[in-house]
Amino acid sequence: MDDTVLFLGAGATKSVKGPMTDEILPRMYAEKSLLAAADPKGLVARLVQFLETEFHVRAGLPKEEYPGLPLLMSLLDMALDRRELFHAEWDVTVLAELRQAIELGIFDVLEEALVKFPTNNHYSLLQRLFPLPCTPQVITTNYDLVVDTSMMHLSRQWRPEGGLPNYRCGIANLAPVGPEQRFGSLLKLHGSLNWLYCRTCQRLELGATDSTRFLSIYGQIIGPDLRSSFTTDGAPCGVCGRQLRPLLVAPSHLKDYRNPHLGQVWYEAQRVLRQSKRAIFVGYSLPDDDVEVIYLLKRGLAHITDPKQITVVEYCAENPLILPQQHPVGRRYRALFGDIDWHAGGLQSWLDSASGLPIAPVH
Ligand SMILES: [Zn+2]
Structure with a gap:
């Protein structure tokens, strides 16, 4: 659904056995x-x-x-x-x-x-939440490429040659990729493993990585190898020649959101949240020290008056039926948004259950 936004945290990567x-x-x-x-x-x-x-x-x-x-x-x-x-x-x-x-x-x-690692559950999640002709609207705090890959897979249902997610920031070597080749929006709040950044002229480029190279659409975009950008003879900036480095905002309390490209991503995230009628959180624990993200969510979702339009999918191994008020993550969401739609059985179980089907938004 076009008015649904999916928000992914580290737990979503954990669900495909990625490292936390x-x-x-x-x-x-x-x-x-x-x-x-x-x-x-x-x-x-x-x-x-x-x-x-x-x-x-x-x-x-x-x-x-x-x-x-x-x-x-x-x-x-x-x-x-x-x-x-x-x-x-x-x-x-x-x-x-x-x-x-x-x-x-x-x-x-x-x-x-x-x-x-396989990305099947992300693929099912996107397919379920955003049936065609809707396109995925995704915000993520992860640097990895799990959801990127899943979105590109899904884009092949939309048209055979597939499409690239719109990252909503000025990636220089993606400039020739027209709107007709874009599929959905992917807002990566903390940057991405395959974004290479020049600290001198602030140019941002997409680098190819092994995990995404299989897609033909990526093949058309020639980028420097990400791994080599770390070494002394790494990929130089096409404009000033300075070595490119990945744009990752480290998980630190002094997160640097002043980067102009990330500023644009955060602005778009705010806009997507404000226009949504339903938000699905998967694997985001809403930690108290994530003040910037909490501020974004609190403001972005302020218009949603029915807390049941906010779904939280968490994984509690000890008790998948635990009530939100008995779980620290559930309590944090309730304090911010009220009596949310809560599922503690993990992503796969939520997808398998009938309750995993999106509730039709209230008009
Ligand atoms: Zn440069």
Whole structure:
């Protein structure tokens, strides 16, 4: 339905067995030798040393005992912002490099996992919520390409050669892709693994990655390989020659939304939310420290007076029938929106159940 908006959080990626935020650092640490081999500047080794000396990380440590990735990135951001040091050994230049090493690690871990996992449940979800001729309206907090891939698959039902999602920001090498080749809107609030950004001239480009290369429409768009953009001989900006870097807003408390491209995405997200009559949240836990996103949602959905038009799909392994008032996520949604339509059995179970069918919006 054209007046439905789908909002995806990390739990949606989890439902296709993708890695969650709290699994990224332990995976990076476990795969440090592998990562170091592709890192001529030695950033990975410095990051490992930083985690070991400053955060007591060691081999075999359970993931619960790692510092949270948002906390770690926030501490680095705070030190960079204030130009202060944790310790004489870690000066500001080194801290900036460590932050870059974490971005590299996030990319590697996600990319490696993403090539493998199936996206069937996202495909069913889109097909169910947006039957043709409607096109998907999706907002996501994820960097990965699970929903991108599913949207492109679905676009082949719309026309045989498929279409690219409209990302609603100025991706330079997508400029020749006309509106007739676009299928749905995909608003990636925190950026995307395959968006490459020049910090000098602010040019944004789409980079090809292994997980999306199979689609013929991508084949027409020549982009630099994302992986190589991290290395010293990485892809240069077509305008100024400076090395391109992925545009990812890190899961940090000082999220940088000042980027002009992301500003446009956030503006569009606000517009789509305001025009919606129904919102479906999948795997977004509405954490209290996600103030910017909560502000966007609270304002964007203020016009929806019937809370049952807001559906929240969560996964509670212990008790799929748990009431929203008994679940921390349910309580947070109720506090913001009232007595919402709540499902705690996970995405697949919601799709399988009759109640998973969209309720016709009230006119
Ligand atoms: Zn440039």
